[in-house]
Amino acid sequence: MTLHTPSLRFKFALFFIAASACLASAEAAKPSKNKVSAKTAQSQGALYATREDAMQFADDLASRRNLDPAWVRQAIGQSRFNPTVARLMQPPTKSFVKNWRVYRSRFIDPVRIRAGVDFWQANRSTLARAEAEYGVPAEIIVGIIGVETIYGRNTGNFRVMDSLATLAFDYPSSHPRMQERSDYFKGEIEQFLTMESRRNADPLKPLGSYAGAMGMPQFMPSSQAKYAVDFDGDGNIDLWNSPADVIGSVASYFKAYGWQPGMPTHYPVSFDTSRLDMDALMAPDILPTFGVASFMAKGAMLEGPALEHQGPLALIELLNGPDAPSYVAGTENFYAITRYNWSSYYALSVIELGREVAQAMGQGNGR
Known part of the structure; x- marks a missing residue:
């Protein structure tokens, strides 16, 4: 899950959000009694229309972005507090020992490798075009999409507006940087509603992760606004249903973060x-x-x-x-991958999944 924040301290803090989301997606293909159900994800909490602070924010946002005030108030007002989202944002209560081998096993498995081969075969020409245009190897792009959502199999079942509103207006008060994080998610609401207004879309329909990350590449709204591209040329950016847009957007992201063509990771x-x-x-x-x-x-x-x-x-x-x-x-390219998720474990999982898929395709190149 891509996360962009105004301060270095906050970036490290939000690593735990991204790491948790990636570990959750790692279990998507496996039965688990702890998996969040669709019913739980769509928990019916209180509407934000009842909150004066949320409605004042809506009015301010509409004025700042020159959006229809009634439309913005409707979007935010019909969002609901989701207690599951708030709970998942709490820091872990128990310490855990990091283990690269265990972490790797959650992402480098037969399910993802087979899905990666299918994805690569179905999008071979688009991956080659993205590599030629942006300099990012196909196996890195394939690795990212596989680690994030198993090539679109698990893009999240939380309503994006519910997640963003919950974290903007009800971030757990026990957290020492509650205000900083709340401000971050208010910025994400602003980006999201601006994009949805331009698309003339219903902002209450999209589903994503509990932190509001969206589509196959799990872009946060600010990431989509900055880096997503219309790579299939249809005049619309669709990170859920257009593999071409997903591929081009991931490559665009890495180029923006300084990917060096031909450099090993x-x-x-x-x-x-x-x-x-x-x-x-x-x-x-x-x-x-x-x-x-x-x-x-x-x-x-x-x-x-x-x-x-x-x-x-x-x-x-x-x-x-x-x-x-x-x-x-x-190298600097390893560091570029960590701009997608602030974790060396994540970065090496992306690299090794992409390499495993490439080898299964019979075209591993050792990058």
Whole structure:
């Protein structure tokens, strides 16, 4: 799920939203007693028409965006508080140990690989066109769509306006950054209603994730406004039913976030314990910071093509529960994937799912 926020602190905070949504989609093809049902997703809470603050926001939004005030009041007023959405936004009450192998198994599985092959075969020419136009490999695009929604199988069953309104006006007050998050989702309502007005569409119909992410690529409204493209040329952007628009929009997103055509996403890394400065290597987190020489001077050893890499690298750590962590050297393209979801686990799952699908297609290219 793509998330765009005004501050670095908030971006890290909202990582938990995106990670939770992705883990939920990972279970979409599996029966689970914990899965949110459609009935629960559409929980009938109070209408926001009864809330003075929500109606004042509607009037202000309509004036600011030059929208029909009655239409905006109707859209927000007929949205309902959804207690399930509010509950899912609460931080986990129990700590958990990150485990890359477990995380990977939820996304790299036969169901997604088979679905990915079908998607690639059905959209081969469009994926090739997107790669030629934006420089983003087909396998990365395929990996994103597979991790997010299993190629449209699980795009969410929460009414988007209910989710956005709940999080804009009733974000859990116990959260230390409640106001900041509330303001973020008010901005998403503004983007969403502006788009729906331009399309002359009913804003109460679209369904998405509990955080308001939409369609096959799970774009938040602000992401759709900035990066979505009409890649099938029909004059409309449809992220639910047009694979071409989805493919082009994902590629557009990555190009906007600095994707470097032809650059690998990561390299293997080992350690020279005699000079290893792990604190220094880990200090920038996933932000590529070190040139090859300075990376190796701190004890992170590279070999082969990695020695010729031009550009900064980051040491990416993936915990494996009680076992030793896994490490890779991430490039600027690895970092670009984390702009879709602020998680190195997510990014590597996207890369490896795309690679598995490519190999199943008989055209893995090692990117």
